[in-house]
Amino acid sequence: MDGVTDACFRSVIAQQGKPDVSFTEFTHVHDVCYGTEIHLETLLYSERERPIVAQLYGKDPNLFYLAAQAVCELGFDGLDINMGCPSKSVASSGSGAGLIRTPELARTIMQAAKRGIEDWACGQTLEQAGFKPARVAVFERLNRQRGETGPTPRRRLPLSVKTRLGYEAVTVEGWVEELLMEQPAVISLHGRTLRQMYRGMADWSAIGRAASLVKGTGTLLVGNGDIQSLGDIGVRVRETRVDGVLVGRGVLGAPWFFRSKEQARMRARGMDGTDVGRDPGEVSLNERFAVLADHAQQFQALVGEQQFYRMRKHLGWYCKGFPHAASLRACMVRVSSVEELHVLLEDFQNRPEVTDLPQAESADEPSVLVSRCS
Numbered sequence: 001m002d003g004v005t006d007a008c009f010r011s012v013i014a015q016q017g018k019p020d021v022s023f024t025e026f027t028h029v030h031d032v033c034y035g036t037e038i039h040l041e042t043l044l045y046s047e048r049e050r051p052i053v054a055q056l057y058g059k060d061p062n063l064f065y066l067a068a069q070a071v072c073e074l075g076f077d078g079l080d081i082n083m084g085c086p087s088k089s090v091a092s093s094g095s096g097a098g099l100i101r102t103p104e105l106a107r108t109i110m111q112a113a114k115r116g117i118e119d120w121a122c123g124q125t126l127e128q129a130g131f132k133p134a135r136v137a138v139f140e141r142l143n144r145q146r147g148e149t150g151p152t153p154r155r156r157l158p159l160s161v162k163t164r165l166g167y168e169a170v171t172v173e174g175w176v177e178e179l180l181m182e183q184p185a186v187i188s189l190h191g192r193t194l195r196q197m198y199r200g201m202a203d204w205s206a207i208g209r210a211a212s213l214v215k216g217t218g219t220l221l222v223g224n225g226d227i228q229s230l231g232d233i234g235v236r237v238r239e240t241r242v243d244g245v246l247v248g249r250g251v252l253g254a255p256w257f258f259r260s261k262e263q264a265r266m267r268a269r270g271m272d273g274t275d276v277g278r279d280p281g282e283v284s285l286n287e288r289f290a291v292l293a294d295h296a297q298q299f300q301a302l303v304g305e306q307q308f309y310r311m312r313k314h315l316g317w318y319c320k321g322f323p324h325a326a327s328l329r330a331c332m333v334r335v336s337s338v339e340e341l342h343v344l345l346e347d348f349q350n351r352p353e354v355t356d357l358p359q360a361e362s363a364d365e366p367s368v369l370v371s372r373c374s
């Protein structure tokens with residue numbers, strides 16, 4: 001998710017309970033090939049996140065051909081093309097969900113990306129592909145930063161597509177048929193049209209129809225939309241026969257979202273030393289604050305104190321589902337460093353009205369702390 005699932009957050013998620021696969025924020029193909037180094041921040045990752053898929057967007061097949069090779073060289077485990085972003089700046093220019101209206105171009109882009117992957121796997125160097133030596137040096141630096149010292153092993157990355165049910169209306173059957181002609185490894189389907197943006201509820205019955213369509217084609221169908229818990233995933237898989245489920249907003253402020261069923265069982269038996277019988281999606285306030293502080297610490301170490309304000313949205317997302325969360329959230333938008341965060345959390349935990357907090361979800365209560373953080 002753009003502006004959300006950066007390398008730092010994904011790394012915290014991987015620590016807390018790894019999903020089966022992670023995706024980077026989307027990156028424009030032009031930025032991969034010619035953008036400044038700051039634009040490549042979205043392609044940073046750590047080894048612990050594997051398997052990790054790079055997501056690209058754009059509408060120029062030539063740039064997809066080149067950028068696909070950069071993704072291979074950077075050691076990713078897959079390449080995903082975004083054909084689902086509804087934002088005006090992306091879709092109205094013909095990229096993202098805009099591609100649903102131009103299926104021929106969408107297919108040409110997939111062919112170009114596949115050709116890039118194939119040429120790279122067959123030994124073509126980035127210079128032979130057309131990259132300037134200075135650009136190749138940037139990719140080498142990114143690899144070294146990750147601790148990679150040798151050449152990236154040549155292999156054929158799977159190509160996948162993330163998209164929506166349609167542009168104005170649900171046209172999922174025809175659209176999926178078009179995509180299948182290029183035999184992507186995976187089609188991830190967000191159960192809304194572009195027109196819906198994020199309004200209403202995801203249409204999982206339409207996702208189910210698409211899942212039936214892909215059966216036996218060799219392409220996997222992954223459903224997406226409004227998943228709030230591990231329990232939701234089981235229900236959707238059973239109902240729609242999708243091959244998997246993507247989770248987006250459900251992880252905001254909850255990097256422990258993917259703690260495995262095994263952990264849930266261990267917890268129920270009291271084998272991991274934590275509270276017996278609690279769902280892995282539920283964490284104690286102490287644990288919530290410890291993860292939040294660790295996330296903030298890692299973020300500051302990665303980007304520096306000057307950029308710490310970018311962490312504030314995450315800090316706010318962590319503040320939900322416990323008494324007086326709203327008042328703490330209000331304070332989080334002013335925190336400028338890890339040190340300030342520690343002071344705020346200590347202050348909060350020492351307040352008489354928030355000691356002995358129950359763990360169950362409760363409505364955010366009126367601000368008792370707002371005056372203390374201004």
Ligand SMILES: Cc1cc2nc3c(=O)[nH]c(=O)nc-3n(C[C@H](O)[C@H](O)[C@H](O)COP(=O)(O)O)c2cc1C
Pocket residue numbers: 001002003004024025026055082084162190224225226227246247248249250
């Ligand atoms: C802030 C934000 C940024 C997003 N950025 C991306 C993105 O870069 N690539 C992508 O495929 N989807 C992106 N999405 C869409 C989500 O991946 C997902 O399809 C959508 O939120 C529905 O799933 P959910 O209900 O589990 O969140 C973004 C969504 C949000 C809210």
